[in-house]
Amino acid sequence: MVSKVFIDGEAGTTGLQIRQRLEGRDDIQLLSIAPERRKETAARAELLNGADAIILCLPDAAAKEAVSLIDNPAVKVIDASTAYRTAADWTYGFAELDKAQRAKIAGSTRISNPGCYATGAIALLRPLVSAGLLPGSWPVTINAVSGYSGGGKSMIAEFEDPNAPNYTQENFRIYALPLQHKHVPEIQKHGQLELRPIFAPSVGRYAQGMIVEIPLHLDLIPGKPSLAALNEALSAHYAGERFVTVASLAESGAMTGLDPEGLNSTNRMKLFTFGTEGAGQARLVALLDNLGKGASGAAVQNLNLVLGLDEASGLS
Ligand SMILES: NC(=O)C1=CN([C@@H]2O[C@H](COP(=O)(O)OP(=O)(O)OC[C@H]3O[C@@H](n4cnc5c(N)ncnc54)[C@H](OP(=O)(O)O)[C@@H]3O)[C@@H](O)[C@H]2O)C=CC1
Numbered sequence: 358m359v360s361k362v363f364i365d366g367e368a369g370t371t372g373l374q375i376r377q378r379l380e381g382r383d384d385i386q387l388l389s390i391a392p393e394r395r396k397e398t399a400a401r402a403e404l405l406n407g408a409d410a411i412i413l414c415l416p417d418a419a420a421k422e423a424v425s426l427i428d429n430p431a432v433k434v435i436d437a438s439t440a441y442r443t444a445a446d447w448t449y450g451f452a453e454l455d456k457a458q459r460a461k462i463a464g465s466t467r468i469s470n471p472g473c474y475a476t477g478a479i480a481l482l483r484p485l486v487s488a489g490l491l492p493g494s495w496p497v498t499i500n501a502v503s504g505y506s507g508g509g510k511s512m513i514a515e516f517e518d519p520n521a522p523n524y525t526q527e528n529f530r531i532y533a534l535p536l537q538h539k540h541v542p543e544i545q546k547h548g549q550l551e552l553r554p555i556f557a558p559s560v561g562r563y564a565q566g567m568i569v570e571i572p573l574h575l576d577l578i579p580g581k582p583s584l585a586a587l588n589e590a591l592s593a594h595y596a597g598e599r600f601v602t603v604a605s606l607a608e609s610g611a612m613t614g615l616d617p618e619g620l621n622s623t624n625r626m627k628l629f630t631f632g633t634e635g636a637g638q639a640r641l642v643a644l645l646d647n648l649g650k651g652a653s654g655a656a657v658q659n660l661n662l663v664l665g666l667d668e669a670s671g672l673s
Pocket residue numbers: 365366367368369370371372395396397413414415416417419437438439471472473506507508509510511647648651652
């Protein structure tokens with residue numbers, strides 16, 4: 358059976374990458390809208406209701422409008438925006454969240470694709486909170502760096518196009534200084550944190566690739582977990598997963614640095630537990646492609662699940 362898929366916002370950064378991942382597949386027929394009609398309500402409504410599955414790659418307001426245009430109850434929706442990531446009636450599209458999530462995604466018609474930073478942070482936090490190694494009440498801080506494609510077409514122009522009104526020659530900057538980044542609510546909810554985490558993101562002068570890290574004072578945490586215990590809990594949680602892997606303590610211990618571009622163009626994420634055993638501190642790190650497991654790759658993984666196809670189709 359061939360499933361009909363419509364990507365609303367297919368000309369954007371996330372939409373284009375999803376399109377590239379789906380093109381050439383014989384189990385999927387891509388429905389397209391004429392570029393000049395891509396913002397016309399009537400044209401979009403027809404495709405939004407005529408597809409088996411749709412992927413929304415739009416700003417939040419446009420994503421909400423698209424959802425309001427759907428009246429065919431059979432249509433399966435994957436939304437890449439922030440609009441529904443903490444909504445109770447939507448399923449969070451991180452298949453590796455816990456043992457039940459994959460089946461929940463497969464059985465849902467409303468799936469919110471996680472934020473890129475949130476994917477890394479939740480991947481590190483959730484298993485440790487679930488295993489009781491990190492109390493949900495712990496004051497968590499999260500630091501991260503992203504390539505500029507994370508800001509979509511406008512940020513790509515800011516860094517690449519000297520004629521863009523916002524063109525910059527900066528090599529690096531921190532941002533989200535009022536501590537109100539849009540990913541914080543989903544990190545808090547799906548990371549099972551009672552306290553709102555402090556999130557300190559930054560962007561560098563490279564296109565794509567992301568590092569998300571959580572430093573911990575292990576000696577202050579009840580039970581004083583060891584680095585090995587953290588590493589074991591992460592490894593156990595992701596055992597058998599194809600797209601999320603955990604470096605062994607030996608591998609992490611032998612490393613002298615980490616390149617944020619290391620998993621570019623893949624749907625993979627790798628987790629590391631850095632530190633010196635016995636020294637009471639840990640630096641937990643997630644490496645992923647903000648446009649891969651952080652966006653388009655995850656969207657295709659969710660599409661495969663919801664259509665009952667091989668979860669890894671079109672993904673590496
Ligand atoms: N970039 C990333 O790393 C990630 C992005 N996302 C999310 O995905 C969504 C899309 O982001 P991104 O691809 O980066 O953004 P882009 O700005 O690159 O693309 C957005 C696209 O949506 C189109 N669009 C805007 N409004 C409408 C509308 N009313 N009707 C139809 N099309 C519309 C835009 O058209 P036009 O071409 O005219 O501008 C553009 O093509 C956002 O919600 C973002 O938060 C999620 C994870 C990661």
